[in-house]
Amino acid sequence: MGKVMRKRYAAEFKSRVALEAIRGELTLAELASKHGVHQTMIAQWKRQAVEGMAATFSVKAVSEPPVSPADVEKLHAKIGELLVERGFFTRCLCSVGRDQRRQMIDPKRARLPIIRQCTLLQLNRSGVYYRPVPQNEANLALMRLIDAQFLETSYYGSRQMTWHLRRLGHEVGRKRVRRLMAIMGLRAIYQKPRTSVPHPEHRKYPYLLRDLVIDRPNQVWCSDITYIPMKRGFLYLVAIMDWFTRKVLSWRMDAEFCIEALRDALMRYGTPEIFNTDQGSQFTTPRFTGLLEERQIRISMDGRGRWLDNVFIERLWRSMKYECVYLHAFETGSELRVGLTKWITHYNGQRPHAALAGRTPDEAYHDAPTPSGPGLTPDQRANSSAVRMAA
Structure with a gap:
């Protein structure tokens, strides 16, 4: 009888499944069916993840002398320098969004200034220091009205949308309406000259559904x-x-x-x-x-x-x-x-x-x-x- 090879799972896959188990949105049985992994193994990964997080926030005495916070900061800074020198972030940060990288910035880290953290995370300092101002109540009310009307008349541009809001009793200007529509990602649908200019780094694909008979799921x-x-x-x-x-x-x-x-x-x-x-x-x-x-x-x-x-x-x-x-x-x-x-x-x-x-x-x-x-x-x-x- 041949030797049965045990299936091995990547660490990224284990962490993703464990995180879903911790969230609790699906049962272990549903997770097992979703990922093709036994429930016992998912429970084990969840337990290991929880224990690992607990160890992260706990300080236990060991036989070695305790490490000072200053030494920890020096070690972190040295690791960051090595990662940059070997191009680690150049290869891996492409999968992390800009907003998520901004959340990694820690202004209280004394040994690693913000300028160094921005270099490691490939961010501009201006974007880190900037704090966006939330929309006021009046703008949010206008945005709701614009969204509702755009569902009915998707061909309304900023000019017609401005006239519509004025008929409803709102004294607004076209520049304000144009800005709010841009925030919402709404653009009037009509033929325009030279609107399909492709992004220099993003490929555009042709439309494949014209005259196609779609008659089954997952087609x-x-x-x-x-x-x-x-x-x-x-x-x-x-x-x-x-x-x-x-x-x-x-x-x-x-x-x-x-x-x-x-x-x-x-x-x-x-x-x-x-x-x-x-x-x-x-x-x-x-x-x-x-x-x-x-x-x-x-x-x-x-x-x-x-x-x-x-x-x-x-x-x-x-x-x-x-x-x-x-x-x-x-x-x-x-x-x-x-x-x-x-x-x-x-x-x-x-x-x-x-x-x-x-x-x-x-x-x-x-x-x-x-x-x-x-x-x-x-x-x-x-x-x-x-x-x-x-x-």
Whole structure:
């Protein structure tokens, strides 16, 4: 009998699974099914992670003499110099966002001044010292009105949006409206000259869904980012949807978590044949497209200003905002997370969909025919086309 080789897991994979177990959003059984690892092993990784964190914050006496804080600071500074000299941060910081690196700055570290920390983290000091001023109540109210009207008339630019707000009794100028729309990431949808100038470092992919018959789950996935207004601020939401069944496969409450949402959807539901997005910088970055290319997923991107190219997820945003976000003035991110979790669960499992002949997205996803099957009937396909045109 041959020797059975024990499967080994990378430290990054263990830490990610342990962190999910510590969060407690999924049970051990669900985590085991999600990652293909036994529950006992996940429990062991969780225990090791908790013990490691406890050891980090505890000071235990050992046989050796205690190390002074000054010696620790010197050691940290020396390690930082070695990391910079050997190019460690040049290779690894590409996977960490700028906002996350700014959070690593510790102004109280006496032996490692801020200028040195900025050098190690590849940050400009001006961005570290700057403290953004939050939007006032008047601007937040205007942003909510702009968002609601933009869902109805996505062809409104700053001029027409200014006239709309003035008709509602708000004395605002066009510059102010233009600035608020830029913060929200809203741009009027109409033909403009020379708007598709590609980023010099980001590749743009062609649109692959034109005249394509989509008749099965996991044939095409799509993703987008939207602005979520709150009572005292706003957040961004990214979601990944199955095009055929309209099922929300994964979502995160931050535009920086696009890659995390994609990894979650791939682990839960496999790989699609085509992945469609817009040309936003979050989706054109090599980190995002590289993850798709590694799995041989064909990449499709909308044309600039072509919101109809990704119409179904645009309809998802409309339903979500009118049925959940606008009905509840969420004050904190945790309240918003709970509200969106409840609504998306209802949307996937209980809310009938007209384009699916009254079925829910979960029913359409799990009960759909095999890839060689017929897919939607002609009447259902015609109904789906009518819904798309009505959008």
